[in-house]
Amino acid sequence: MLLWSISGVPFGVYAIAQQFNIPLIVQPQCFCVLCGVSWAQCLIYGRKWRTWTASLLLLVLLAIFAGTEAGLVFAIRPPYSRGLDWPVLLVGIIAFLTLISGYMPIPFELLKRRGRVVGIDFIFLAIDWNGAFFSLMALVTQHEFDVLFGTMYALCCAIEMSMVASHLTWRLRTRGIRKRAKESGKTFEEFEEGIEWQAKGIDLGKLLKRLTAGKTCEGTSGAASVDVEALPIPEEVTPKTVPDAAV
Structure with missing residues (x-):
């Protein structure tokens, strides 16, 4: 949410400079503003701020x-009016990357939960999809189509549609388990069969931590073995305080 809120700054600068x-x-x-409000709510309800x-x-x-947005608009307008395009293009690329990066955790969560979408309201998702779709249509009706932002809106629509498709597929695959859980008076998360099914998801974060920890342990054990082998035999040690003394 914070990344999406930040992306609104270069996004707004680019839209004003291009006279959308x-x-x-x-x-x-x-x-x-709305993403910022959602982020503040996450701090209040999630982190107990x-x-x-x-x-x-x-x-x-x-x-x-x-x-920042006002300053960038006034800074970019003069060179852009003289035909210097790269500052505006750079701002647009930053907006594109910042907005799309907000979607990066989603594939990892879908792998972990085997396609289930958790923590996202589908009404909000539908509103957001409509916003991206009609923004894309608004770009189409302009005199000149903006390829950068047209691609961004199209990607947003595709990502959000893939999330809906993933969750519907999850519901289809788990319909039997959810039915048995409902009959037993439990939720999917509380039902033993549901827990076992969900445990088969791929948690890439844990896998990376295990790989990193394994390499660290190997390096530590290797260093320890080298140190042990390099230790001198006690009979060969000659104390510095007593000349020519053997231990």
């Missing part, structure tokens, strides 16, 4: 975002 339609200029501002602390932090961040 008014809705496409307003959209990144709303997107930045105080409401005033999270709200104050959000207001400070939004003020910084607004100042």
